[in-house]
Amino acid sequence: MLKSLSSPVWHPFTQHLTDPVTRRITRTEGAFLYEEDGRVVLDAISSWWVITHGHRHPAIMQAIREASEHFDQIIFADYTHEPAEELARGLIGLVPPGLAHVFYSDSGSTAVEVALKMALGFFHNRGAPRSRIAVMQHSYHGDTIGTMSTGERGVFNAAYGPLLFSVDTLPFPSAGREQQTLDAFEHLCRGGDIAALLIEPLVLGAGGMRIYAPWVLAELKRIAGVHGVLFIADEVMTGWGRTGTLFACEQAGITPDILCLSKGLTGGAVPLAVTLCTPEIFEAHLSRDRSRTFFHSSSYTANAIACAAACANLEIWRTEPVAERVAALTQAHSARLERFRSDARFADIRQCGTIAVLEIAMPEGGYLSQAGPRLRTFFKDRGLLIRPLGNVIYLMTPYCVTPAELDRAYEAIDEAASQDVGALQ
Numbered sequence: 001m002l003k004s005l006s007s008p009v010w011h012p013f014t015q016h017l018t019d020p021v022t023r024r025i026t027r028t029e030g031a032f033l034y035e036e037d038g039r040v041v042l043d044a045i046s047s048w049w050v051i052t053h054g055h056r057h058p059a060i061m062q063a064i065r066e067a068s069e070h071f072d073q074i075i076f077a078d079y080t081h082e083p084a085e086e087l088a089r090g091l092i093g094l095v096p097p098g099l100a101h102v103f104y105s106d107s108g109s110t111a112v113e114v115a116l117k118m119a120l121g122f123f124h125n126r127g128a129p130r131s132r133i134a135v136m137q138h139s140y141h142g143d144t145i146g147t148m149s150t151g152e153r154g155v156f157n158a159a160y161g162p163l164l165f166s167v168d169t170l171p172f173p174s175a176g177r178e179q180q181t182l183d184a185f186e187h188l189c190r191g192g193d194i195a196a197l198l199i200e201p202l203v204l205g206a207g208g209m210r211i212y213a214p215w216v217l218a219e220l221k222r223i224a225g226v227h228g229v230l231f232i233a234d235e236v237m238t239g240w241g242r243t244g245t246l247f248a249c250e251q252a253g254i255t256p257d258i259l260c261l262s263k264g265l266t267g268g269a270v271p272l273a274v275t276l277c278t279p280e281i282f283e284a285h286l287s288r289d290r291s292r293t294f295f296h297s298s299s300y301t302a303n304a305i306a307c308a309a310a311c312a313n314l315e316i317w318r319t320e321p322v323a324e325r326v327a328a329l330t331q332a333h334s335a336r337l338e339r340f341r342s343d344a345r346f347a348d349i350r351q352c353g354t355i356a357v358l359e360i361a362m363p364e365g366g367y368l369s370q371a372g373p374r375l376r377t378f379f380k381d382r383g384l385l386i387r388p389l390g391n392v393i394y395l396m397t398p399y400c401v402t403p404a405e406l407d408r409a410y411e412a413i414d415e416a417a418s419q420d421v422g423a424l425q
C-alpha cells in the first residue's frame with residue numbers, strides 16, 4: 001500500500017490513502033497558483049486564509065530581498081533589531097487603542113499559546129491565580145495541544161483527548177439566541193476562576209464559518225471587564241481586512257486585553273505572529289523577582305526577514321487603497337450571494353466582509369460529510385482552489401481578485417450545488 005506513495009512528504013489535513021497530493025505548484029502570482037503542467041488555479045481561499053493583497057505582492061517581496069542583505073535569524077533575547085522595533089511601533093498605531101506591548105512568535109497557534117500563558121501569568125504574578133479559560137462552542141484556535149484544548153472537541157482532536165485540558169464553553173450566539181451566550185458567560189464569570197475568554201471575533205473560521213453580531217462581542221467584552229476576566233481576541237483569521245474592517249474588534253468598538261495576529265500580518269508571504277497586550281499584563285510580569293519573567297520563547301521569534309515583510313505589509317495598508325478594495329470585494333460578494341438567498345439547494349447564505357459562505361442543504365453535514373471531498377475535486381477540476389468545510393462552501397480570496405474571477409467561482413458553486421444535491425438523491 002505504502003509503495004504507491006511517491007513522496008516522503010506528509011501533508012497537513014491530508015488522508016494520503018484516498019487523497020494523494022500529486023499536483024505541484026511552481027509559481028504564485030496575484031490571485032493565482034500555477035501548476036507545473038501549466039494549469040492555472042484561482043486561490044479562492046487565499047492559501048488557508050493567509051494571502052491578503054495577492055500572492056507575491058512586489059513591495060513585500062522587495063522588502064524580503066532587502067532584509068536578507070542584512071539579516072537572517074537573530075536571537076531575540078539580549079538583542080533587538082530595527083524590523084521588529086519598526087513593526088511593533090507600527091502595529092501599536094494600527095490596532096485598537098490601549099494595546100501597548102508586542103510579543104513575537106511564528107504561527108497563529110503560538111500566538112494563542114502565548115496569549116493563554118500571558119493570561120495565566122497575569123493572575124499568577126498578582127498572587128490571585130485563576131486557571132480556567134472560557135471559549136465559544138465551535139471555536140478553533142490552532143493545532144497545538146494547548147490550542148486544541150480550547151477548540152471544539154471532535155474529529156480533529158479525538159485521538160488527543162486524554163492530553164487536552166478542560167475549558168468552559170459558551171453556546172454559539174446564533175441570531176435570536178444571543179442572550180443565552182451572554183447569560184452563560186455572566187454565570188461563569190461569577191464563579192470567579194475564569195482567567196480569560198478566548199474568542200474569534202465575529203466569525204468562527206474552521207468551526208464552520210459561523211458569523212455572529214458585533215454587539216454580542218461588545219457585550220462579552222463588557223461582562224469580562226466587570227468580572228476582571230481577560231478578553232483574548234484571536235484575530236488570526238479575522239484580522240487584516242477579512243471582516244470588512246482592518247480588525248473585527250473595531251466593529252464592536254472594543255479593545256481586547258490580548259490580541260493575536262498572524263496570517264495576513266506579512267500579507268501571507270512568510271510566517272510570523274504577534275500577541276499584543278495591555279500595559280497591565282506586561283507590568284504584571286515586570287519585577288526584580290526573576291521568577292515573574294514571561295517564560296516563553298521560540299527559536300524563530302521575530303525573524304528579521306519576516307518582520308521586514310510585515311513592515312512592508314503595514315506600508316501597503318498605509319499607502320494603497322486596501323480599505324477600498326476590501327469594500328469593493330465585500331460589495332461584489334453581496335451582489336453575487338443575492339441570487340442564492342432563496343435557493344432551496346442552500347441551507348444558509350451568510351457573509352461577513354470579504355468572507356462569503358454558502359451552506360449546501362443536506363441531511364449529513366459536518367466536516368467528514370462526503371460532500372467535502374466531492375466538492376473539492378469538483379472545484380479542483382475547474383481550476384478553483386476551494387476547500388469546503390464539509391457542506392459549507394466559503395470564498396475568502398485575496399483582495400486583488402477581479403469581478404470576472406469571482407463570477408467564475410460563483411458559477412462553479414452554482415453548478416456544484418446542483419450536482420451535489422443530485423448525487424445525494
Ligand code: PMP
Pocket residue numbers: 107108109110112140141142143200205206234235236237238262263
Ligand atoms: N486561530 C484561528 C482563528 C485560526 O483560524 C487559525 C488557523 N486557521 C489558528 C488560530 C492557527 O494558526 P496557525 O495555523 O498559523 O497555527
